[in-house]
Amino acid sequence: MSYRIDESVISNFLTNHTRALRLSAFPLDPLSRQCPICRDLYHAQDPAYLHPLLPADTHEYPVQVRDRGPCNHILGRRCIERHVRAGQPWSHACPLCREEWFPAPNSARTEIVSTLDNVLGALERLEMRDEVARQEVENMEQALETIREMLYSQRWI
Ligand SMILES: [Zn+2]
Ligand SMILES: [Zn+2]
Known part of the structure; x- marks a missing residue:
């Protein structure tokens, strides 16, 4: 299927449209310090690497979406990357509010x-x-x- 998002689009989104947040910006209660997707508690961003580079075994840390229309959601960094790389029909949109972060990969076909x-x-x-x-x-x-039939059956765009 063709919902896979181009690497350059993912990298541009993570670099320019998500921003790592400091844990100190959050209230102390655990409920406000967890990723809304996986429910893991947020950790501080490991200073050994720089956002948006992500080692595979990192703890969840909070990033906020910015400059993408009305969506300013805060999500775990691991989950946000897993989401945009999942190759699903909604992988280009916020999983919480469905605001489109970038055009759907097959929008040209549509x-x-x-x-x-x-x-x-x-x-x-x-x-x-x-x-x-x-x-x-x-x-x-x-x-x-x-x-038209070819476009529908093969989804090659
Ligand atoms: Zn998560
Ligand atoms: Zn959102």
Whole structure:
């Protein structure tokens, strides 16, 4: 399936649109110091590495989404990366509020299909008196239908 998000998009998002937060910015009660996804308690960011680089065995630490529309959610750094790398239909959007952090990886395909639908609709509305022209329009319709089927079945974009 084609929901996998390009590495450069993930890296740009993590670098420019998430910011590591200090634990001291949180109230002391444990409930406000846990990742809303995995419920692990937040730890301080390990000073041995820099955000957004993430070693595999890191503790969960809090990052906040920024400059992505109304979503300012705070999530665990591990979970946010796991989420955008999961290759699911909603991996490009916040798991809490569904705000889209960046375009869906197959949004080009959606746009192409809807453009095709518009063209097919326009062709259907044409009234051709000339027999040769009518046949040509029918051929075009068939070709576009074939492309449409390919887009739906293969999801290659
Ligand atoms: Zn988590
Ligand atoms: Zn959100």
